[in-house]
Structures are given as C-alpha cells and as structure tokens.
Amino acid sequence: MSRDLVDRLQPDARITVLTGAGVSAASGVPTFRGADGLWKNFRPETLATAEAFGRDPKLVWEWYAWRRFRIAACDPNAAHRVLADWSRRFKNFNLITQNVDGLHERAGTRNTICLHGSIWEVGCWQGCATAPRRWRDDTLSFAEIPPRCPHCRGPIRPGVVWFGETLDPTVVRQASKAAECDVFITVGTSAIVYPAAGFITAARHHGAYTVEINPETTPATSAVDLSLRGGAEMVLPLIDQQLVGV
Numbered sequence: 001m002s003r004d005l006v007d008r009l010q011p012d013a014r015i016t017v018l019t020g021a022g023v024s025a026a027s028g029v030p031t032f033r034g035a036d037g038l039w040k041n042f043r044p045e046t047l048a049t050a051e052a053f054g055r056d057p058k059l060v061w062e063w064y065a066w067r068r069f070r071i072a073a074c075d076p077n078a079a080h081r082v083l084a085d086w087s088r089r090f091k092n093f094n095l096i097t098q099n100v101d102g103l104h105e106r107a108g109t110r111n112t113i114c115l116h117g118s119i120w121e122v123g124c125w126q127g128c129a130t131a132p133r134r135w136r137d138d139t140l141s142f143a144e145i146p147p148r149c150p151h152c153r154g155p156i157r158p159g160v161v162w163f164g165e166t167l168d169p170t171v172v173r174q175a176s177k178a179a180e181c182d183v184f185i186t187v188g189t190s191a192i193v194y195p196a197a198g199f200i201t202a203a204r205h206h207g208a209y210t211v212e213i214n215p216e217t218t219p220a221t222s223a224v225d226l227s228l229r230g231g232a233e234m235v236l237p238l239i240d241q242q243l244v245g246v
C-alpha cells in the first residue's frame with residue numbers, strides 16, 4: 001500500500017471519492033460492463049435510454065424490477081463501510097457516486113452526491129403537474145408493470161439518469177465543487193461515462209493527488225498519480241488500517 005497516499009489522508013485534507021458499480025460488486029450487485037456485467041446480453045442503448053422506455057416501457061421496467069429485487073437482497077460490503085466511516089471521520093470528505101443502488105446510504109455515508117439518481121425513486125413519465133419530480137418507492141413486487149402514477153394514472157419511470165439525459169445541475173455543481181480537493185480517489189468505475197469520468201481530470205487540474213482502485217485498468221489508469229489493482233472491498237480496508245491518529 002502506498003505510504004504516499006496514507007500520508008496525504010490527513011484529518012483536515014479535502015478528500016473526495018468517486019465510486020462506480022465495482023464498489024458494490026462484492027455485495028452481489030452486478031456491474032454494468034465486463035464478463036458478468038448487467039448488459040452482456042443487451043446494448044446499454046437498448047434499456048437505459050428514454051427512447052427505449054418510450055418504445056417498450058414494460059421491458060425496461062422488468063429489467064429495473066429485477067434489479068430492485070436483487071439489490072434489496074444485498075448488504076453494504078467492507079468498501080461501503082470504510083467510506084461511511086471516512087465520511088464521519090474526515091471533516092472535508094465528499095463521496096460522489098454513480099451508483100443507484102443506495103448501498104452507500106445504507107452503510108451510513110453522510111452527504112452522498114448521487115450523480116445518476118436512485119433506483120429507489122420514481123417519477124411520472126409524462127411529468128404531470130401534480131406529481132413531484134421524483135419520489136421514493138421501495139416496492140419490490142409491482143401489481144402492474146409499468147406501475148402507474150398515483151396522480152395522472154400514466155406510467156411512472158425509474159428515478160435514474162439515462163444516457164442522453166442531463167444530470168441534475170445542482171448535483172453536478174456539488175460534484176464539481178467536491179472535485180476541488182487534495183486527494184481524489186476513483187473506485188470501481190470503468191471511467192467511460194461522462195460527465196462522471198470528467199471529475200477525475202477536473203480534480204487533477206485543481207492539483208489533487210489522484211488515485212484509482214480497480215482490479216482492471218481503465219482509461220483513467222494512465223492519468224492518475226497512483227493506481228492500486230484490486231477489489232475495493234480489499235484495498236480500502238487495507239488503506240484504512242494504516243490511518244493513524246485520524
């Protein structure tokens with residue numbers, strides 16, 4: 001484990017962590033890409049776009065309903081727990097996540113910046129005036145697929161950000177601000193989806209020491225100061241064990 005990284009994780013350091021699906025892999029949540037990825041039988045554009053939902057809401061909802069069921073049976077792993085602990089121990093800590101599974105929140109992480117929404121939220125597909133933009137819905141077995149908006153009876157959609165959709169500008173602003181830090185650690189992401197991947201470069205431009213934790217190389221590997229090859233659930237606890245006096 002790098003002494004250089006551990007030395008920089010000082011109590012008052014501005015530390016930002018960007019997570020992706022790999023952080024939840026050890027919990028049993030499938031990643032998107034790679035050999036066992038969610039999309040091995042589908043191209044992303046087939047399911048994770050508004051066009052796909054407009055074309056076949058039942059197919060897209062069945063995929064999300066299956067994922068909700070699977071995620072509900074998963075628990076946060078050692079990587080989520082270390083990050084939750086850091087969010088309480090470091091006074092200038094930010095966690096930006098691309099994950100929609102809610103496992104960071106379930107581990108007790110403070111102030112998670114969720115770039116791609118939440119699989120546990122829904123919204124009215126037609127955006128009817130009486131419904132809020134998004135609301136929480138933990139249903140695992142929907143009586144009807146697609147489920148219906150309680151306000152207009154039209155279909156509801158998962159509260160996630162699909163390809164081609166803009167991210168919530170407030171959330172993007174929070175993440176951009178968080179990228180102005182001293183140490184930026186990217187964990188378990190393939191670093192190909194934007195704007196998320198852009199925060200790694202942004203952090204570097206702001207002078208941050210950049211670190212990647214991933215068992216595989218990614219487009220970010222050659223751009224970071226330190227690349228740690230391994231599962232997040234192993235590497236983060238190893239770093240954590242070396243922090244003294246924090």
Ligand code: BJW
Pocket residue numbers: 019020021022023025026031032033034037044048098099100116160161162163164165166167187188189190191192193194195213214215216218230231232233
């Ligand atoms: C482990 C591990 C272990 C395994 N431990 N690690 C600039 C350039 C080019 C294109 C664009 C651009 N800006 C915008 C775009 C278009 C597009 C985009 O990025 N396309 C790229 C594919 C090229 N972006 C967008 O459309 C975004 N919107 C936007 O920018 O609006 C403005 C705009 C609109 C139109 C045109 C231009 C601008 C929205 C992106 C929304 C992404 N949504 C999804 C689905 C969310 C809903 C759902 O869950 O269904 O978000 S896609 C999917 O990918 C999901 C993820 O959050 C995201 C990232 O995936 P992630 O987390 O990295 O997972 P994987 O599976 O890819 O990687 C897992 C990694 O873990 C691997 O590296 C493993 O090795 C590793 N791993 N086990 C640690 N134990």
Ligand code: ZN
Pocket residue numbers: 124125126127128131149150151152153154
């Ligand atoms: Zn509605």
